[in-house]
Amino acid sequence: MEWLLYVxxxxxxxxVLLLVIFIIITLQALKKTMDSVSKTVEDLQGQVDGITKESNSLLHKTNALADDLQSKSDSLNSVFEAAQELGVTFQNMNHSVKRVSDSVSRKADEQSESVAKAVQWGNAALVMWSKWKAKKEAEQR
Incomplete structure (x- = not known):
């Protein structure tokens, strides 16, 4: 029975030897996996750093562009205000011209009869003057 104890x-x-061998094999595979993961994380960290730098650069450029756009927009606001004032001025001038035109038209309508009489008297005077001149010339000959 002693031999059973030895067996x-x-x-x-x-x-135990097989268990140790399989644990060693598993640990070596785990080491390779962890090395691969470590390399991947380092590469990823480098890419994230590059993206961060580019993002910061893009953010600064975007802020500069927004500031430039704001200043140009402010400059254009004064142009649009001037154009609006010019439009108001033209509108006021149009109203003034219309009032003067209406006033002239109304006065012309009121005075048209008087003007017609003055023209008739003027024509009559011209006719009489022409006849008087013709008579005077005839007497001188």
Missing amino acids: SAAVVALA
Whole structure:
């Protein structure tokens, strides 16, 4: 029965040896995986740093562009205000011209009869003057 004890001890030793071998193989595979993960994380960190730098640069450029756009927009506001004032001025001038035109038209309508009489008297005077001149010339000959 003693030999059973030796066989049992040998089986246990063999089992422990196999267990240690499989643990070593697993740990080596885990080490390779962890090395690969570590390399991937380092590459990813480099890419994130590059993206961060580019993002910061883009953000600064965007802010500068927004400031430039704001200043140009402010400059254009004065142009649009001037154009609006010019439009109001033209509108006031149009109203004034219309009032003067209406006033002239109304006065012309009121005075048209008087003007017609004055023209008739003027024509009559011209006719009489022409006849008087013709008579005077005839007497002188």
